[in-house]
Amino acid sequence: KHEYLYWEFHEQGKRQAVRIGWWKGIRQNVAKNPDGPIELYNLKSDLGEKNNIAQRHPEIVARIVKIMKAARTPSENWKMPGE
Incomplete structure (x- = not known):
């Protein structure tokens, strides 16, 4: 059992998302900017x-970035930049 939910969208420039409780972090346009900023919302x-x-909660953003890096599984069918 995970404490988070991680998913990706491969349309519109590729996006990553993480949900931890009420927090949701999204990274937009990963295809052009794989280390781009995280948007953070309290659902x-x-x-x-x-x-x-995101600017008010840098500790949550840092945690989400760490999860995004750890949860990503490389795939031949759904490559991210640098893979």
Whole structure:
């Protein structure tokens, strides 16, 4: 059992996402910027993901980045930049 949920979208420039409890982190346009910024949302108070609060919670963002790196499994069918 994981404490998080990790997933990827391979359309629209590739995206990664992590959910930990009410926190959701998203990295957009991974194809062009694999180490791009993380958007962070608190789904308990912002279900529509309108208010990016990443700058207010750098410790959560750092945790999400670490999970994104560890959870990613390279795939011949769904390559990310650098694979």
